Amino acid sequence: MIDSHRPSVILGIALAIVSFAIALSVPSWADNLLLRTLTDFLKVAALACAWNLIGGFTGYASFGNVAFFGLGAYATGVAMVQFQLPFALGLLASVGVALLFSLFLGLPALRLRGHYFAIATLGAAEATREIVRNLEIAGANSGLVLPLERNASLFYFSVLTVLAVTLIVAFWIARTRFGYSLLAIREDEEAAAVCGIHTTGFKLAAFALSAVITGLIGGIHAYQLTYIDPEGTFDVKWTVQMIVMSVLGGAGTVWGPLLGAILVFWPAEYLSRLSTGSPAAPLIVFGSVIVLGAILLPRGLMDLRSRRTRLEILHYLHSFLRILGAMLRALRV
Secondary structure, three states: OOOOOOHHHHHHHHHHHHHHHHHHHHHHHOOHHHHHHHHHHHHHHHHHHHHHHHHOOOOOOOOOHHHHHHHHHHHHHHHHHOOOOOHHHHHHHHHHHHHHHHHHHHHHHOOOOHHHHHHHHHHHHHHHHHHHHOOHHHOHHHOEEOOOOOOHHHHHHHHHHHHHHHHHHHHHHOOOHHHHHHHHHHHOHHHHHHOOOOHHHHHHHHHHHHHHHHHHHHHHHHHHHOEEOHHHHOOOHHHHHHHHHHHHHOOOOOOHHHHHHHHHHHHHHHHHHHOOOOOOHHHHHHHHHHHHHHHHOOOOHHHHHOHHHHHHHHHHHHHHHHHHHHHHHHHHO
16 A cells, blocks of 8 residues: 655645645635636546546557547537436436446457457547437437526536645545556556456446446537537547646556647647637647657656656757757858
């Protein structure tokens, strides 16, 4: 068991509590635009943290988590539009649908490994989109229009709660037998099975946890957006964001996906405000962050705690400055 009294752990918990307290005060002073932007950030951060449970801790890179996001969105949408249920019951529907689909998909798919698992989950997500596109109860290709909710604080607090719970779950996983079993599966699944770990059960539990959280965010997203359609809701960009943010921040760590979300979301958001006439600008930042992260931080931002990683980054920067200096001298000549 990891010593929970280490100074770094205590400091991390203290910072988390202070940050959460500050986050709770945001609706009292933020305008609607800022509140919506912060809600969008918390949304993608929660999605990245949810993906981290299966992709980071367990080492199974799911390319189909957007299916849980989309099904969660549609479960809430159908519950509220077709059955006139309140938002809370719509979220319960999103949890139930995401959980059932994760078990249905996970039982066969989690027997695959590596790129076979990734392709299987990606194919499942695409198939799910096409099925939803042909369901009359889900609005078919036209989508669904949900009731308008003007209370922006509702969505902010909902997503903040989901993110906080996800981080607590990740913190718990990292310090319990459950988490150690997932890490053992990630490092060497055959050896883990020999040691008596029920690998299929642990993988399925992590997959289901990831799915439920992703489905919840999908349900909140649907009500916030007030309109959902198959193309936008099952867009592969959601999966790409989850994976990139988690990996850049540090997959398999508690805080890594949150740091990755900060690194990716805010520069892109800032550029999109500056360059309203150039929608490609955020994509340029997104691509640049991926490339630089892969070169400088192949193991994620959390690896900056390692002295060796800091020295490697300094070496890269020193080499870059030397090349830049040589180019400038050549241009002067």
